[in-house]
Amino acid sequence: AAPSAVRDAAGLLADRVGRYAYVSSRSVYAWPPAAGLAEDGPLVAGSPDDGDVPYAEAKRGGELAVEAAFGADRTLFVRAGLILGPYENVGRLPWWLNRIARGGPVLAPGPAESPIQYVDVRDLAGWTLDAVAAGLSGPYNLVAPPGHATMGGLLGACVRATGSGAELRWTAPEELLAAGAEPWTELPVWLPPGETYDAMHTADVSRALAAGLRCRPVAETVADTWAWLESLGGVAPQRPDRPGVGLPPEREAEVLAALAGR
Known part of the structure; x- marks a missing residue:
């Protein structure tokens, strides 16, 4: 607003x-x-x-x-920070789940061990209610702590939740950028090393942790989002004021082919 x-x-x-x-x-x-x-x-x-x-x-x-x-x-x-979980209407985790559910080779933005920071919407809501009840005031960074999640952990959980035979083709950041793949939009959640990565995925959340922030496992966020998505027939709601995210299938195939030819 x-x-x-x-x-x-x-x-x-x-x-x-x-x-x-x-x-x-x-x-x-x-x-x-x-x-x-x-x-x-x-x-x-x-x-x-x-x-x-x-x-x-x-x-x-x-x-x-x-x-x-x-x-x-x-x-x-x-x-x-980045908010994921059931009822997401931006499409980031839903896109990865639907893409991985289709199976086949998946362009996976590496490195797999790259830490990422997000907060499950339910953990955000629960912490906020508890904080109000406790009379907390002032600013709090609200995402999971560093080390809670990685890109590999997130996409691996998508493979397990969907039960697909998808093959994650982990690709180095420099190769993705050279192929013209767009971080964050075409490859949701992922950012290469640099200022934007530091801004999104390296927050100090020690204040929120000291005030009771608890973050559920990555696998739970992913599995619950998949269950919700399946209940909608695989089509997540999309905010009308936000463009869609994710690589179109033909674009992903082009990038995978270009990388394989190197």
Whole structure:
């Protein structure tokens, strides 16, 4: 929502409820955020009076709007990173599950041991409710800790959950980039080493862990998302304001063929 909408809502609620938990984003940190960035990192500019502004500025403006209405002691900022799990309407994990369920050789972005950070939506929701009940305030980075998940662990769990005979063809980042494969969009979740990887997959979440964050196993997130996806006939909902993700089959075949020919 636009910061001005958050401002108006917070203003109406300030004298009626005890606390405000605002699900923000790690995008509020100034670019490029350093690897291992904690909650005290530099932030983008934002205003509670802003209307339609870019995502990072909108989230920061929303934070400022809530804090202005409720005060710092009654405000909780849940700075989420990548969110996965059942009911996802962006399509990242659903795309990988559907692709791997089709079987055959799968272009798998490596290295397999590359750590990734996301949070299961149910873990995010549970932690937020507990944090509000405990009276926590201030900002918290909300993703799983480093080492909880890897790209190989995520895609391997997809193979097991779907029961497919897919063969993961692990491919080095430099080879993928040379072949023109697009990180994050064509190959969801994956990012090559660099600033964007550091921003998305190396957050310091020690504050949230100390405040009770517990993250379910990767296999559980993947299996539950697959069960949900199957209940929908394999077609996940898609937000109308977001483009679809994933490599089209013909594009994946082209990249695999090009890599095999080297």
